Amino acid sequence: xxxxxxxxxxxxxxxxxxxxxxxxxxxxxxxxxxxxxxxxxxxxxxxxxxxxxxxxxxxxxxxxxxxxxxxxxxxxxxxxxxxxxxxxxxxxxxxxxxxxxxxxxxxxxxxxx
Amino acid sequence: xxxxxxxxxxxxxxxxxxxxxxxxxxxxxxxxxxxxxxxxxxxxxxxxxxxxxxxxxxxxxxxxxxxxxxxxxxxxxxxxxxxxxxxxxxxxxxxxxxxxxxxxxxxxxxxxxx
Numbered sequence: 001x002x003x004x005x006x007x008x009x010x011x012x013x014x015x016x017x018x019x020x021x022x023x024x025x026x027x028x029x030x031x032x033x034x035x036x037x038x039x040x041x042x043x044x045x046x047x048x049x050x051x052x053x054x055x056x057x058x059x060x061x062x063x064x065x066x067x068x069x070x071x072x073x074x075x076x077x078x079x080x081x082x083x084x085x086x087x088x089x090x091x092x093x094x095x096x097x098x099x100x101x102x103x104x105x106x107x108x109x110x111x112x113x
Numbered sequence: 114x115x116x117x118x119x120x121x122x123x124x125x126x127x128x129x130x131x132x133x134x135x136x137x138x139x140x141x142x143x144x145x146x147x148x149x150x151x152x153x154x155x156x157x158x159x160x161x162x163x164x165x166x167x168x169x170x171x172x173x174x175x176x177x178x179x180x181x182x183x184x185x186x187x188x189x190x191x192x193x194x195x196x197x198x199x200x201x202x203x204x205x206x207x208x209x210x211x212x213x214x215x216x217x218x219x220x221x222x223x224x225x226x227x
Contacts, residue, residue, distance in 0.1 A: 009153070034215060043117075044156075044203065044218040090155060099144050099163055099209070100171070101216065105155040 002027050004093050006104035013081050014112050021076040021107050023091035033074040034092040034101075035065055044090070050074065061085070083113045116140070117219035119204050125225045132191040134222050136204030143209035145187035146216065147171075147179060150201040162187055163209055194226045 007022040025031065035047040048059025055067040065076045074091060091104040120135035138145065144163050148156040148171075158171030160179040168179050176198060180188045187206075191198055201223050205216040 006155075032214070036218075043220050044205075046215045049215055092156075099146075099161055099169075099207075100158065101146075103148075103156040105153060 002093075002095075002102055004091055004102045004104040006089075006091055006107050008107045009105065010108050010110070012110045012112065015083055016080050017111075019076070019078040019081045019085070019109070021089055021091075021109070023074045023076065023104060025072050025074070025091075025093045025102070027072070027093055027095060027102075030096045032094045032096060033065075033067060034094070035059065035063070035074070035076050036090045036092060036103075037087050038090070039087045047076070047089070081109075081111050083111045085109060086111045117204055117206055117217050119202075119219040119222050121222050122220060123223050123225075125227065126191075126194050127227055128195060130191075130194050130226075132194050132224065132226075134189040134191075134202055134204075134224070136187045136189070136206075136219055137185050138187075138204075138206040138217070139185065140206065140217070141184065142206035142217075143184070144207045144216075145181065146205040146207075147177075147187065147189045148203045148205065149173070150203055150221070156203065159189065194224075196226050198224065199226045200224060 005024045033050040036044045037047045038044045050057045050067045058064045089107045092101045094101045117138045146161040147159040162168045162181040178190045203221045204219040207216045
């Protein structure tokens with residue numbers, strides 16, 4: 001079955017620490033990949049996306065993600081987190097040619113000031 | 114700026130009641146989606162629609178139905194609410210281009226069924 005795995009359910013970091021959140025998917029064929037973020041009390045919003053081209057994509061607020069096709073992974077990174085990055089992060093995968101997205105279970109990030 | 118609005122932020126209903134959740138988007142998007150969000154389970158797709166009057170079941174359609182009579186509006190219906198439908202419900206919309214594109218989400222409706 002098609003699935004998306006986010007290995008870390010809860011992450012606690014101090015400000016200025018580096019962040020890497022894992023995302024792996026099981027999907028045959030060509031996919032579009034997304035990271036969404038949900039800040040406390042706010043809408044889910046797009047952080048970054050990969051459709052094709054350079055596998056290293058940059059998003060808003062200093063986030064980036066790398067698509068490694070051979071590992072079926074799309075990990076999210078940020079070199080130095082801030083308290084305002086406290087949020088829940090969701091990885092999502094969509095098979096091209098369909099409208100259906102599969103979301104991971106989410107990672108709750110807490111950044112300590 | 115895309116705006117997706119949902120009729121209520123919080124809703125409390127009794128078991129057995131019929132519940133309507135409304136979603137409206139203002140960007141002429143073809144696709145609309147209903148998800149439920151539960152802690153530890155992420156977002157699970159209930160139904161989606163790719164055109165007026167068109168719908169497809171998602172992963173967890175049981176106990177739900179949908180209606181899309183106008184392009185901008187997508188309604189989720191709980192025919193007979195049950196306590197296990199207590200959840201956060203998210204509506205989303207997206208363009209229908211080749212392949213799946215980013216979704217724009219509403220603020221969510223937190224439904225409690227007592």
